[in-house]
Amino acid sequence: MSTIAAAPATSRVSIRRARVLGIVFMALGFAAAWWFGFGSESGLDSTFGLNSRSSEVDLPPLALPSRETALLLAAICVFLGAIQLTRGFGKQANLILGVAVGCFILAFLVWAARDDSLNMVGMLQSTLLRSVPITLGALSGLLCERSGVINIAIEGMMLTAAFMGAIVGSAAGSTWVGLILAVLAGGLLGALLAVLSIRYRVDQIVGGTVINILALGLTSYLSAQILARYQNLNSPGRFPVIEIPLLSDIPIIGPMLFANNLFIYLMFILVIGINIALFRSRWGLRVRAVGEHPKAADTVGIKVLGVRYRNVILGGMVAGLAGAYFTLGSVGRFDENMTGGRGFIALAAMIFGRWNPIGAFGAALVFGFADSLQNTLAILQVPIASEFLLMAPYIATILVVAGVVGRARPPAADGQLYIKE
């Protein structure tokens, strides 16, 4: 991947970009007004439920007049566009872009739920759950890439770990044993990737692809041979929901954030922990140095290859955790190719999040939201093919990678061999 630097603030490019953004805001506003405002008949209400299954406090549902609400949201977009075109938001432009897109999506939801009801909390809850494997996968990717090794094998690591979690968890009768073995399996594949790409200098993309194919073939074969025959080896059970006292009683956010199983809490701990470790600790400084300029790291006595081995194995273990979520945290059994490309979406989330744990989590939430939105809309029977909605996050990723919304800049030595002379 090539190094792309941010354009200077005063260049023609950024002025053009500011104008384009302003026009985009306006366009979003007018589109929202046309489709979602005038698209819904006047006098209808959109009802948003604010309760989740487990909450004890009963909140009344929020009923909004469809047309007026959509028009209001559209007006906000147009207003933001007008300010961007006349005065400009400067550095806040990307944030404002988020706000405008958010308004557009809300207007869309208002329109989709006209004369109907939609459970807001349920949708956000499922957004969070769907983002868990993507976040963990992205963390795995960025642990590797920050040290300069491209990990395209997240998918294969997740799939293998999911399988291990299911079969070992069932055999041992303990989800904990399953989880540990799943993490170890991920770490083992990480070690394989590390040996291939560092010791044997196999092209990292090729090495990763090989692991993906291997994992898919192996787990499919074994699940057909073993799990299909011995059903009892495919029922590891799931980690129970842990409700955190007091916090889980807060309306709306309580059930969303504080009534989940182990994986969600682990995800939050890892996102914050890796963020601090990467940017505030000695370990992180050295990892980033190795990923940016391995030779410089070597000349100050840092063991470049050691750092890479450690990080890739660590990354594999985090991918293993992501895989275990499928069997032990979510579904409760293994299905063939059950990760369904989430490992690749995780890579996209890592890039979207600019190789930054918090950013990757945010990106994963966007993907998770698109995923859950598509589900919700299928229930509401919105006349838009769900495939188009599912495409939205990928389009967003392409726009980010192409540099439309700011620039994503990978670690400079990402994917490069380090050969000591």
Place this chain on the structure above:
Amino acid sequence: MKIELKGITKRFPGVIANKDVDLIVNGGEVHALLGENGAGKSTLMNVLYGLYEPTEGEVLVNGEPVTFKSPGDAIDSAIGMVHQHFMLVPVFTVTENVMLGVEPTQNFGLLDKRKARARLVELSERFGLKVDPDAMVEDLPVGVEQRVEILKALYRKADCLILDEPTAVLTPAEIDDLFEVIETLKAAGVSIIFISHKLKEVMAVADRITVLRRGEVVGSTTPNETNEQQLAEMMVGRSVQLTVDVEQAQPGEKILEVTDLEVLDDRMHRTVKGVSFEVRSGEILAIAGVQGNGQTELIEGITGMRAVETGTVTLDGKDVTGSSSKRLFEMGMAHVPEDRQEDGLVTSFPIKDNLILNTYQNAPYSKGIVMNRDAIDAGADKLVKEYDVRTPSIEVNAAALSGGNQQKVIVAREFSHSNNLLIASQPTRGLDVGSIQYIHGQIVAKRNEGAAVIIVSSELDEILALGDRIAVMYDGKIIGVLDRSEATRERCGMLMAGLSGEGVVRQSATETSAVAEDERPPPPASSAEEETTS
């Protein structure tokens, strides 16, 4: 701190890089290690710094034998190194770069940046190395990056500092600053090993000079006991003429005209900001400037290797702005690119194929879609002889040749046609003295045949020796054009540092005219065309 290298031999497969080298560096001494490129200076220092393990011999620090398995060991013994290519992480701050590897930490391994920063500030004040500890390294000019490298070594309590070709990327003014820093360090008792192939600098800064040639020590001396001529002979192994003889230029008609050219670099920054000049037949325009002031992009823009934003390039009266390299070649342009391994050669191809990269589709090398191997071999044999490429065979891959011979292959390919325009970027970078002389001779010969010539170089000596007119680039613009008769080291140096104010330049020219007389290349047609005699 006293450092001794005793009988160091370093063998690589098929090559002896250092052979039985002895070197003693005393505390508080500036010891210059002089030698041509490939003489083994860097290898020797990499041995001392723990990057290579010596095949034979030992290293003694303060009389104690030591074994360095890695740079970490050398750092522990208070040896620091400033590499020729700086070892800094561009996206880290100065403080982060300096602390990397020896980070002070608080609980849980969290960085104590405040502590590191305080120590950095203290060091930078003590040794007069001004730098903003919070600046991103990628935003700093090279001179400041070098200061960061020195601070990095001092932060590790280095008592011996190895400076590998420290002046290669600096402006004359920055070089003066560096020499002041070296004096301060010396006064504080730090020993310095100063690696260079530039005689003037070594004479100016060193207490003791050791000359290396082909991996062996040729001799050791002090600046008082020797002179540049003598050092050059030690370095090369035979007597050398340090300047090129160039007859008076006889400019003819206008060949190339560049008007208001603007070019963007890879990062989409405007690095050539409206450059205009013309070159006539039979003259050499030398473009001087510190690296990174737009020379690379300017030449790439003219030669069709990079898109031009605005402005025009006119060759022989035809607008060739944005023309392909191929069309320009067909119109008579020869181009020796700056990066010979990346742009000048296909290093994995044999010499004979590299010699026809621009003519492979023409007779006699091709007939229709079939290549004529016999003609290619015959042509290659002839060129290799004519241009003195030292190679066992034309089948040898270009990658296996020395830098000088690689450059000769390019020169053979480009110069063996009738050219009306010749553009050479950094034509002698990294070459040995013999090759430099040869290539300079070829360039001057082309000029005398009536070609318009553009030379880009960051070596002031080369600029002054070859240029009939000298254009100095600074920050993407040509800020001054000097005739051969008015060009001096000082005036060029001022312009290279961006001091274009006419008054400033004039004044310095009069003040330093006495010195300048000596340093200017000999007046045209003074002595005969002897090159090297022994």
